Every structure is written in C-alpha cells, then in structure tokens.
Amino acid sequence: MPAADRPLRSRVAAANGAGCDFPIQNLPYGVFSTQGSAPRCGVAIGDMILDLAACEARGLLDAGGTFSQPRLNGFMALGRGQWDAVRARLTVLLAEGAEGDLPLVAMSDAQMHLPIRVSEFTDFYASRHHAFNVGALFRGPENALPPQWTHMPIGYNGRASSVVVSGTPIRRPMGQVRGENGPEWTPCRRLDLELELGAIVGADSEMGQRIGVEDAERMIFGYVLLNDWSARDIQAWEYQPLGPFQSKALGTTIGAWIVPQAALEPFRCAGAPRENPLLPYLQEKRSGLYDLEIGWTMNGQVMARTNYNVMYYSSAQQLAHHTSSGCPMRVGDLLGSGTISGPGRDQAGALLEMTEGGQVPVTVNGAPRRFIEDGDEIGLFAHAQGAGYRIGFGPCTGRILPARP
C-alpha cells in the first residue's frame, strides 16, 4: 500500500502484528504492578506495558504526578485536554524510529489491578434483541419489550463495590429463590454472564445540571469489556417491582485495559434502526456507536460473536439520560452498555437467551451447558478492525468458584 495509507508503526515490534490487540493506534490505560513494586498507571503496547509513572519521573511526559497513583481517577480528573495531550505525546514516544530509552515492562511480568476507583456503577438495557428475548422469558412475548424502551435508555443503579478486574475468581452466590412450597435458600442454579461494554466517565457534573448528548460523549474517558454476572433464579424472584439487586451483586468483571475514546473514533457507525423519533435531549448529531466485534468464550470455546453496532442507545445517550433529572456524575462512574446480543443464537450475549431460559442446552467442549457450572471460565473479547491494525480490549475473564453454603 502507498506510504500515506500504511498504518503508523511502533518501536515495540509485537505491536505491529496484524492480530495484536495493542498497536500504537490503541494505547489503552491500565494499572499494573511487578513483583515488589506498587501499583501504578501504564499503557499497553504490543506485549509490553509502558510504565507511565516512570515516564513522568524521567520527565518524558507530564500528568501532574497522577500516573504514580494506583487508580486512573486522578489522571482522568485532569480533563480531556490533558487526555489528548498525553495521547499525542505517547504516540511520539512509542513510534517506530523514536529514540531514547523507555521504561517498558513485559506484560508477562506484570499483575493487573482494577484500573479505576469505581465511583458508581449503572447498568443499561440497550440491545433490542436482548431486551426482547429476556423480556419474553421473564414476562412472556406479549409483555417482552417495555413500552418506554424505544423512547429512553432504561437503566438501573448497580453495585460499585463488587466490580473486580479481569482474572478475579467469582464465587457462586447463595440466595433466596422461588421454590415449590415458598422460597428456598440455595446456591444459585442459573448462573449467567452478560456481555457488555463499559463506558468510564472521566469528568464530574453538577447536581441539577443536565448534560446534552454531545457534551456527554466528551465526558467519556474510554471503554472496557464488562461481564455483569447474573444469578437468574435469584433475579426472577427478587426483581419486581424495584429491579435486580442481589442477583447482580455477586461480582461484575471489567477488563484491565481502558481503550480511549479517541482510539475508537475511526470506527464510529450507525446503530440499530430507530422505530420512532427520540425526544430532543436524546438525539445524536452523529452516532456514538462503533463497529466493534464483541463476543465471549466458555472454557476457551467461542460461544457467540456479535457487534456493538446492534445497540439502540450509545453510552453518550445513556449518560445524557442519566443526568436528565439533574443527577450529578463523577469521575470514575462506570456505565454498562447493557447485554450486547445480535438476532442469532450464536450472537447471544447471555446464556439465558442462548439456551432459551435453560430449555435448550448448548455444547461446550463436548459437554452440555444450560447455565455456568463451577470451574467454568468465561472470557469476553472485542476488536475493531482497522486497515492493517486492530484495536483490541485484551481479556476479561472470570472463573466460577463453588458456593459457600
């Protein structure tokens, strides 16, 4: 291809491989430590992590000392101007041909930590296929899609304290479920995943202040993979009328790497067709969705692949709606996209949909599964395919430990 169309390359050789999640076009942020050293901020490049705290200490870049903190909240709070400046500087430092020694750490030597202090966690419900499929299972097909669904991004407040980083084991919960003779106390029998993208809010808003969709998008620092583990039997018994509670509090796993919004910019695309016009406060001048393949595995087997572009509402629309009552947002708020499901069974972002409520088992490495069993490992993946590179999110995995009765 002509030189002008050739993608930018990095001095870190592994970053230039076609299948690499972390080319120089990505530059996702995370928090890592190595043996004997404290957690600090870094950027993924190829199979390495650039130690941003060390970069600051050497005067290679300036983020007010925030990169030596064990969470990215301090850096995010500096604002979008600083996000852009640091990203531009990192692109220069890591480009092919750049000179000077860099503090690079092998990913294989690093332990990853939760990248942000999660202020609050909100989960949405924005895939039409998922909303219809799950609604039909919980309430029958005639009541599947709530009447306001095409008019507003439906969401609920989740639990921030149970958000953990990829790789953290998840304990099967005990809980109260509907039994034949009244409620039963039991280990969850219908444990499920939810395939989601999480948007990370990088700016505060004031109480009483409404944020328009465009400004909302500018408040989003980046995106992570997000698995909203769900105990479907606990959920079915508890969720009316105030929504899911303990069924969603057993754990929410996020990926270790926050892909900056700027890295996804080339992949902006339209979402699901809209059935009715939205009220003005939710209208987008340009779509906030991305052409991003996303899927999940069980014990290494790919179970489903779909695309973030099936969604009906973008994170920017969700954030705008979140502030519609004047609710203040804070740096470190995490917004789950809602389960991402395409129309097909092999595009379902949850086992509940894929197995039709546990009626039709699927086969995983030759064994049948209706829901997640002890020892099963769920992994999420996502990539946006550019010309000669791809933007990946890295792993988002969790293995299920048996319940403690």
Add this chain to the structure above:
Amino acid sequence: MPAADRPLRSRVAAANGAGCDFPIQNLPYGVFSTQGSAPRCGVAIGDMILDLAACEARGLLDAGGTFSQPRLNGFMALGRGQWDAVRARLTVLLAEGAEGDLPLVAMSDAQMHLPIRVSEFTDFYASRHHAFNVGALFRGPENALPPQWTHMPIGYNGRASSVVVSGTPIRRPMGQVRGENGPEWTPCRRLDLELELGAIVGADSEMGQRIGVEDAERMIFGYVLLNDWSARDIQAWEYQPLGPFQSKALGTTIGAWIVPQAALEPFRCAGAPRENPLLPYLQEKRSGLYDLEIGWTMNGQVMARTNYNVMYYSSAQQLAHHTSSGCPMRVGDLLGSGTISGPGRDQAGALLEMTEGGQVPVTVNGAPRRFIEDGDEIGLFAHAQGAGYRIGFGPCTGRILPARP
C-alpha cells in the same frame, strides 16, 4: 423521682430541657464549620456543638486524628470498640458537674455539612402499609404486594452522588413521562417526598462474605433522617422492569446528625406482625427496630406522624440480605429503611399515599396540595421518648426550586 431513676444531666443547660433533641443520652455526630474555619467533626449537645477536632487537639479524647477530617468515615473505620470508647468519654466530659474548659460552639453559629462520604446508597421498601398502598396505585390492589415481600427485604441501589445534607435546596427535575400521544419532556408534575430512616454502615465486609443479622447490626454506626425525593410521573413511566432510576436521582436529603445506635438501644421494640417465618439468614434473635416517633411537615404544618416500629424489616435484616450474594459493604454505605407509613392517612410517609395518587388533595395552611409545589419546604422529624429525656434527630429539610426547562 428517686436519684437512681433520674436521667443523667449535662453541664450544657439546654441539653436538660424535656423537649431538647440533643440530651447527653443522645450525642449524635455531625460535621460542621464556623465562619472562616474548615469542616470538622462535632457532637450535638443541647444548643451547642462540641468541637471534636479541638477536643483531640487538646488531648481530651483520642480518635487518631480522624475528627479533624471533613467527613466521619475515618472515625467510623476505627471500629465499634472505638465508637464505644469515644461515646463513654464524651459522656464523662459533658456530664453535669464535670470540670475543665470545653471547646463548645453555638449551633446558631455553625454551618452543617454532609456528615459522611456516601460510598453507596441502597433504598428498601419495608413498610407494609406503604408497599401495599403504593403497589395498589401503580399496579392495582390485586398486584399490590409482590409475592416475595413477606420473605425478603426488597431493595434497590440508589444514587450516592445526589445525597445532600438537610437545608440544601432541591431542584424540581425535568424528565420523560407518559403522555397522551407518546412520551413528553416536562417538569415533574408529581413531586413527592419519602419519609425514611437511613442506617449508616460503619464497617467493611469482604466480597463473598455473608453477614448474619446480629453481626450486621454491629456494623451499623447510627441512623439519620432521610427524605428520598421522588418524581412519581417519571417513576411510573421508567420503572418497569429494572426499577426506579431518574425519578429518584434528583436528590436525597439526610439529616446532619447521625444518632448512634447506642442511643437508640433503650427503645428497641418489636415490629409489624410477621405473616410467615423468615428463612434463617433473616431471623433476628431480638428485634432491630425502635419505638421512634417519626413524621413530616410541609411549610411548617405537621402532615403525618407514625412510628418506625411499623416496619417489617430492620436495617440489620436489610444489611444481612444485602450481603446474601456476597456483595461487599463499605464504610459510608447508606441504607434507606424504605418509606415509613402507618395505616392511617395521617400516618402516610408520602403524598402519593396520602392523596391516593393525587386524587384526594390535602390542605396545607389553608391551600390544597396533591403533590409538592415550587417553594414548598418539607421537613422530617423523629424522636424516641425516654424517661425525662428524648432522643431527637434534628431537622431534615429541603425546599423545592422551580425546574430549569
């Protein structure tokens, strides 16, 4: 009365008046500032605030320097042993006849601040009268009480960032509501209060750890008044299936004074009669409810009085249930009791119930009200009546500002 039965008296004369909210038996914690000085922790006594930061600086008591912080989280994190020791020491320092100069500040000279950094906010639904009345209005009498209601404390995650201290004005929200020809964008037309007690969690729990009811009670630092402002028209349109969201995010007001659990101990009493046995994880050896008169005013007129002892679930049971899936709790978590309503119309903790969904107006200072109008001020109050003293919670007020269209 004989000396042994005479209640303990304070050196602060106003604390010994029969109608005083803050006798020496109470000693609620708050955060205050005076002109030109930084917010710090204090204890209410009569019409004065004992400056705990100054007490620590003078060596009168020891809380590891936490009282000079602008929130009580640091003190709470020291643990119950320290809560008890400081309370005992304060009782000695403030007793009638105690000597030595104390750093007392007139309440009238102080500004009160949010007493805690709210980690997360959870709201429950534990008054049978409220649940039935509201359920009947939203879903009809046949579907009023959800089937799990008598088996578990139903709750949902609220929004911590919109919790404010008594006296903070509350902006009427804009929002999306059901209209005749599809949804409308409008200032809320059915703005309501919810009369609640808030329990403040003073200890962490681990992810995957379930807390029994007795241990849960020991994690509760104290109680505040709590008004969970509610936009009923926004709520009706948005809340199915995932629960209330923007209808509850416009603001939640809490009282400035946290009444220690120890001050309520003499008022422990049974709650509402139980219709079925609870599962073991929710059973209490002794009730965690209190004989506590609680009510609310509009523009100074008392609108309702009821008692916290009408509740079906205690905060300890709610906290135990909250951890049933292994959800980790954190110092500073706030649990709303749910709206406290007795059976009568003059015992209703919300206008929705009192006016039967806006059908039957009430009269306030001669003027009719169905819901809250701009400029209206709502105040909550609560007292436990002891022999010769009463434990009060101080004010919990908020005035409504007009919407910003």
